[in-house]
Structures are given as structure tokens and as C-alpha cells.
Amino acid sequence: MAQNGQPNRLFRNLNAKLAAVPMVLTTLVVFVGGTLWTVLYSFTNSKLLPRETFVGFDQYARLWSNSRWLTSIENLLIFGVCSLIFTLVIGFLLAVLLDQKIRFEDTFRTIMLYPFALSFIVTGLVWQWILNPDFGIQSVVRNLGWTSFTFNPLNDQSIVIYGLLIAGLWQGTGFVMCLMLAGLRGIDEDIWKASRVDGIPAWKTYLFIVIPMMRPVFITTLVIIAAGIVKLYDLVVAQTSGGPGNSSQVPAMYVYDYMFQAQNLGQGFAASSMMLLSVLIVLIPWAYLEFGGKKHG
Amino acid sequence: MKTYTLAALLASVALPGMAMAEELEVTHWWTSGGEAAAVAEFAKAFDATGNKWVDGAIAGGGDTARPVMISRITGGDPMGATQFNHGQQALELVEAGLMLDLTEIAERDHWRDFIYPPSLLDSCTVDGRIYCVPVNIHSPEWLWLSNKAYADAGIPVPTNWSEFVASAPALEAAGKLPLALGNQPWQSNLAFGAIAVAIGGLDLWKSINIDKNMEAAAGPEMLKVFEAAAEARALAANSTVQDWNQATNLVLTGEAGGQIMGDWAQGEFSIAGKVAGVDYTCLPGLGVNEYISTGGDAFYFPKLDDPAKEAAQLELASVMISQQAQVAFNLKKGSLPIRGDIDLSAANDCMKKGLEILAAGNVVPSGDQVWSPDTQTQVEDLMVEFFKSPDMTPADAQARWVEILSANI
Numbered sequence: 282m283a284q285n286g287q288p289n290r291l292f293r294n295l296n297a298k299l300a301a302v303p304m305v306l307t308t309l310v311v312f313v314g315g316t317l318w319t320v321l322y323s324f325t326n327s328k329l330l331p332r333e334t335f336v337g338f339d340q341y342a343r344l345w346s347n348s349r350w351l352t353s354i355e356n357l358l359i360f361g362v363c364s365l366i367f368t369l370v371i372g373f374l375l376a377v378l379l380d381q382k383i384r385f386e387d388t389f390r391t392i393m394l395y396p397f398a399l400s401f402i403v404t405g406l407v408w409q410w411i412l413n414p415d416f417g418i419q420s421v422v423r424n425l426g427w428t429s430f431t432f433n434p435l436n437d438q439s440i441v442i443y444g445l446l447i448a449g450l451w452q453g454t455g456f457v458m459c460l461m462l463a464g465l466r467g468i469d470e471d472i473w474k475a476s477r478v479d480g481i482p483a484w485k486t487y488l489f490i491v492i493p494m495m496r497p498v499f500i501t502t503l504v505i506i507a508a509g510i511v512k513l514y515d516l517v518v519a520q521t522s523g524g525p526g527n528s529s530q531v532p533a534m535y536v537y538d539y540m541f542q543a544q545n546l547g548q549g550f551a552a553s554s555m556m557l558l559s560v561l562i563v564l565i566p567w568a569y570l571e572f573g574g575k576k577h578g
Numbered sequence: 579m580k581t582y583t584l585a586a587l588l589a590s591v592a593l594p595g596m597a598m599a600e601e602l603e604v605t606h607w608w609t610s611g612g613e614a615a616a617v618a619e620f621a622k623a624f625d626a627t628g629n630k631w632v633d634g635a636i637a638g639g640g641d642t643a644r645p646v647m648i649s650r651i652t653g654g655d656p657m658g659a660t661q662f663n664h665g666q667q668a669l670e671l672v673e674a675g676l677m678l679d680l681t682e683i684a685e686r687d688h689w690r691d692f693i694y695p696p697s698l699l700d701s702c703t704v705d706g707r708i709y710c711v712p713v714n715i716h717s718p719e720w721l722w723l724s725n726k727a728y729a730d731a732g733i734p735v736p737t738n739w740s741e742f743v744a745s746a747p748a749l750e751a752a753g754k755l756p757l758a759l760g761n762q763p764w765q766s767n768l769a770f771g772a773i774a775v776a777i778g779g780l781d782l783w784k785s786i787n788i789d790k791n792m793e794a795a796a797g798p799e800m801l802k803v804f805e806a807a808a809e810a811r812a813l814a815a816n817s818t819v820q821d822w823n824q825a826t827n828l829v830l831t832g833e834a835g836g837q838i839m840g841d842w843a844q845g846e847f848s849i850a851g852k853v854a855g856v857d858y859t860c861l862p863g864l865g866v867n868e869y870i871s872t873g874g875d876a877f878y879f880p881k882l883d884d885p886a887k888e889a890a891q892l893e894l895a896s897v898m899i900s901q902q903a904q905v906a907f908n909l910k911k912g913s914l915p916i917r918g919d920i921d922l923s924a925a926n927d928c929m930k931k932g933l934e935i936l937a938a939g940n941v942v943p944s945g946d947q948v949w950s951p952d953t954q955t956q957v958e959d960l961m962v963e964f965f966k967s968p969d970m971t972p973a974d975a976q977a978r979w980v981e982i983l984s985a986n987i
């Protein structure tokens with residue numbers, strides 16, 4: 282309909298742009314504004330109420346000399362690396378198995394995805410009981426006759442984080458499997474036919490052809506898992522409440538406890554700014570890979 | 579339609595001001611059976627004055643409820659009255675001018691003459707003005723012992739902490755857990771606090787926590803306290819429960835010898851139909867130094883900018899502190915009253931022990947009264963680490979403890 286050549290780019294799809302204004306404003310004011318405010322006040326000595334008394338990097342110095350925070354970071358690293366590797370590997374393997382045109386695929390997919398429908402609170406409580414030595418796995422195996430069997434991860438400081446990991450994997454793997462399955466279904470049938478004609482074994486096809494083609498799916502999954510790891514909170518609260526001792530603390534719990542229980546906003550803000558930093562460390566390479574790469578390709 | 583909405587809106591704004599009886603929303607975290615029954619006594623007494631108590635119970639305990647209360651007050655949606663533990667939890671809210679000044683009625687009714695111990699009123703006082711009504715005293719320094727566990731082990735029930743420690747091998751031989759201790763951080767901190775008053779004694783406690791004497795905190799007397807705590811740690815090494823009432827349950831059923839817990843544990847024993855002195859034994863101050871600390875609950879009244887509501891708030895304050903309400907409330911709650919001039923003859927044995935100690939004046943201020951929540955949380959972090967890490971030496975823990983306290987003087 283445009284008669285005078287190119288219409289002004291600004292006014293193209295005007296309705297859509299107007300409709301997006303509230304969301305854009307929300308993002309700018311609530312998310313970006315709130316983030317900047319938090320980072321700014323992490324340099325103050327705010328207690329219960331925000332105060333503009335700047336103390337430089339004092340809150341950060343205190344944060345990084347606090348043994349509970351250091352334990353939290355260490356736990357997050359162990360949990361993060363293990364959960365990233367295991368959810369990706371197990372999720373992909375399950376997806377491949379489901380992709381073999383088996384019978385009752387829908388049923389299996391529902392079963393695998395079911396834990397994802399449960400909240401972390403429920404997951405945490407369920408696994409707290411399953412791993413409880415008096416009621417759970419240990420007592421079941423002992424009743425079967427192996428009386429010396431010991432499996433009590435939630436009360437052992439050195440392995441409690443793996444008790445959390447089991448629950449986290451149980452909850453999250455099904456979802457990753459579904460993402461992977463969608464990716465596998467997106468691979469053209471012809472590629473499979475071609476590799477079969479060339480006599481390439483199926484595992485090689487997966488490893489060297491299918492996985493490289495699924496790169497976008499992998500990157501999206503990676504970001505979803507990584508974001509979930511950084512904000513890990515409710516699972517720990519429900520399953521161990523950070524114990525025994527401080528051995529299963531995570532950064533998000535530190536932030537909450539110091540902001541609200543200790544009434545020390547400055548310290549909580551400093552900790553949450555460090556969490557933001559760790560999210561950025563994950564997000565920036567991803568954004569670079571996703572959006573930066575396309576221009577060249 | 580529009581005019582109708584407008585009229586309704588106007589009415590909703592105007593009506594509360596015109597009504598005679600005022601509705602006051604009262605927030606608190608008393609949700610267990612005994613607690614709810616106790617708070618209902620306050621509601622009944624307040625309703626009898628012609629006003630209306632709107633109950634705003636927040637489930638999940640103080641750590642969950644306080645952030646909700648604080649954000650409502652700071653966010654411009656204040657309630658009529660709210661519970662806090664007396665001490666420094668609401669200090670900044672008072673300093674920011676968000677709380678109603680109760681000094682006038684406190685002077686009119688001579689609160690200072692009957693509130694006992696007077697330190698309760700001191701923790702409500704900021705710059706000479708009174709901002710809260712203390713309603714009860716809860717003390718954490720109690721050792722609860724299971725008579726059944728000791729009968730099973732064939733030894734007499736200990737009468738103090740050192741006998742308790744000495745009896746541990748016999749209990750273990752009988753397949754019992756000597757000391758039940760929940761995994762939540764505050765429970766380790768509570769146990770340490772009780773041991774500190776019992777082993778270290780009152781003078782040491784006061785010089786560290788009130789006079790902030792850091793040399794005493796780093797001294798050999800305090801090291802003994804940490805060593806005693808390490809003994810308690812060894813006794814509780816096989817305790818795997820999370821919540822305090824699960825730990826109390828172990829004592830109740832005779833599976834554990836004892837538990838260090840506040841006087842609120844009494845509620846669990848009485849609900850289970852156990853009798854003090856027959857089924858269980860209570861040792862205030864761990865049976866060594868019979869001191870109890872005067873922590874507890876207080877009510878604050880946020881400013882509402884409405885004279886009618888303000889009058890109702892003041893009325894509620896007088897109701898809470900009145901003799902009848904204090905008796906009815908504290909008997910249900912199992913806590914000690916804040917007045918020295920009332921008769922609690924219906925109290926059970928353990929409560930009576932507490933009342934005697936109170937009457938003798940053997941009281942110490944609670945941690946909430948002398949340290950900020952920030953310091954308290956850091957100490958809590960340290961204590962739970964100490965109680966759950968068998969390889970952390972008492973000297974190391976003491977050094978870190980002194981470090982936390984000296985950074986916050």
C-alpha cells in the first residue's frame with residue numbers, strides 16, 4: 282500500500298511497538314534499574330534500611346573472608362560442574378534411546394518428564410526422606426540383609442553436596458531430555474539415510490554429525506541449566522537447610538539470610554552482586570556465540 | 579456505573595473513620611496449637627474493649643515472618659500491631675520514626691513499677707522513649723532429660739551438666755543417643771549460649787556481652803566454655819534430625835538422653851501427656867548456674883496517621899500488659915509473665931522453677947538484647963560449623979568468635 286517509497290522504519294509495525302512499550306519499561310525500570318540500585322547500595326553500610334553511607338569495598342572484603350561464603354562458592358562450583366555434565370550426558374543419552382522409534386514413547390517421555398513438574402521444595406523433601414538413614418535407601422538395603430550397608434550422604438559434611446546433586450539430577454534431567462529429543466527430531470531424515478548409505482555406524486553419526494548440527498539446542502540447554510544452578514536455593518532449603526554445619530550452603534541462601542535475617546542489606550547486596558557477576562560470566566560468552574557468530578556465518 | 583464505583587470507593591475510605599469500633603490487624607508468628615490458643619487470649623481481651631482484633635498470623639517461624647512484617651512497614655502498608663523479639667530487631671524501624679511512641683501511657687500506667695525484670699522495658703526504650711510492650715519471657719538455657727532413657731541404661735538421672743557428660747558412655751552402651759541436637763543453625767547457637775552461661779558463669783558473660791570486653795572473650799575462662807561445647811559436640815555426633823521438635827521427640831520417647839532447648843520445649847512434653855519430674859526432668863542453666871536469660875516477645879505499633887486507630891493501638895497496648903491478659907496468655911503459652919505482681923499458681927513444676935529463678939533475680943539479657951541481628955547471624959554461622967565439624971578445635975572457634983564480636987562492637 283505504501284506509495285511514497287520506503288515507509289519510515291520507526292513507524293513500521295507501530296501497533297506491535299506500542300504494545301511492547303510496557304514490557305520494555307518494566308525491563309528497564311524493574312530489572313535494569315533494580316540491578317543498578319543493588320550494585321550501588323552494595324558499596325554502603327546499609328543495615329535494615331538502605332542508607333547512603335559509602336564504605337567502598339568493605340562489604341566485599343568481609344564477604345570474601347567469610348568461610349560460609351567460600352563454602353557456598355565451592356559448593357556451587359562442584360554442584361554446577363557435575364550437574365552440567367551429568368544432566369547433559371544423561372539427558373542426551375535418554376533422548377537418543379527414546380529416539381529409536383520404540384513403543385510407548387509417549388509413556389516413557391511422560392515418566393521421564395514428570396519430576397520436572399514437581400517444585401524443588403517437594404523434590405528436596407522427597408529426597409530428604411529417601412536419603413534418610415532410618416527410613417530411606419539405607420534401611421531398605423539393610424532390611425534386605427546387607428546389615429553393614431551405609432549410605433547416609435545428608436549427614437556427612439564431605440559428601441552432602443552429592444546428595445543434593447542426586448535430587449537435582451532426578452528433577453532436571455527429564456526436561457533436558459525433552460529439549461534434546463526436540464533437537465534430534467529436528468535433524469533431517471535424509472542425513473540419517475545418507476550416513477546409512479555410507480555405512481557409518483550409528484554412534485559415529487551421533488557423535489560427529491548429529492551433535493554438531495544440534496549446536497543451538499546445546500547452547501540453549503546450557504544456558505537454562507547454568508541459570509538454574511546459579512539461583513539454586515529452594516532445593517537446599519528443603520533438603521538440608523544448608524547443613525550439616527554450613528557444608529551445603531549456597532550463595533543464594535547467604536544473600537537471603539544476610540538481607541533479611543541478619544538485617545544487613547549491604548552485605549546481602551554485595552553477595553547478590555557477586556552472583557550477578559557469575560551469571561554474566563555465563564551469559565556473555567553465550568550471547569557472543571549466539572549473536573556474534575551469526576554475522577560472520 | 580462509574581458513579582457507583584466512586585461512591586463505593588469513597589465509602590471504603592470514609593467508613594472506617596466513622597465506625598466506633600476500630601479494627602486492628604495484629605501480625606505474629608504464633609501458629610502451633612499452644613501458641614494459637616495463647617494469642618487467642620489477647621484477641622478475646624481486646625475484643626472485650628469494643629474493638630476488633632484481626633488476626634494476621636504468618637506461618638513459618640520468626641525468620642520467615644520478620645521479613646514480611648518489615649517489608650510491610652517499610653513498604654507503606656503497616657499493620658496495627660506486630661510481634662518482634664524484644665531487642666534490636668526493630669531498632670532501625672524505631673529510629674526511622676515508623677513506630678508509635680508509647681511513653682505517655684507507659685508513664686500514666688506506671689509500667690516501670692511492675693515490669694520485671696526492668697531490662698525488658700529497657701530493650702523497648704530508644705533515646706528515653708518507649709516503643710514496645712513486652713508480653714512474655716522465654717529462656718533458652720534449659721537441659722531437658724528423659725527419665726526413661728536413664729532408667730533403661732540403669733543409672734540415675736543427672737542433676738547437672740558434668741554428671742550428664744559423665745553419664746554419656748552408659749547411655750551409649752544402652753544404645754541411646756546422649757544428646758539430641760537438630761541440624762538447624764540456631765539450635766547449635768542456642769546450645770552454645772546455654773553452655774556459656776552455665777560453664778562460664780554470669781560475670782564472664784556480662785563482661786563479654788554487655789561491657790564488650792574482648793580480652794575476656796579471648797581468655798582461658800572462655801576457652802573452657804568452648805571445650806565444654808566440644809564435649810557437647812561429641813555427645814551429639816550421631817544426631818541426624820533437622821527440627822528442634824524432632825530432637826525433643828527423641829528425648830520424649832527415651833531414644834536420647836537429653837536436649838538443650840528453650841522452655842518452649844515444655845509444650846511438646848505436655849501435648850504428649852508427659853509429667854515434669856516423672857517422665858522428664860528439666861535443669862535450668864544446665865543445672866550448674868541457675869540463670870535464665872530474658873529473651874521473649876514484644877509488640878510494636880507502627881504509626882498509622884489515624885487518631886482513632888492510634889487510640890485503639892494504645893488500648894491494645896494496655897490490654898496486653900494487664901494482669902488478666904498476662905496470666906491467661908502465659909499459662910497457655912508456657913512462658914513466664916513480664917509482671918512481678920501476678921499469681922501463677924496453676925503453672926507446672928518446670929515453669930515454677932523458672933519463676934523462682936526470675937524472682938531471685940538470676941537473669942541475664944538475651945543475645946537479641948545485646949547484639950545486632952547481623953552479629954547474631956555471623957555467630958550462628960560459626961556455631962553450626964563448630965558443632966558439625968569434629969576437626970575444628972575449641973581454640974580455633976574461639977579465635978573466630980572473638981574476631982566476629984570485635985568487628986561489631
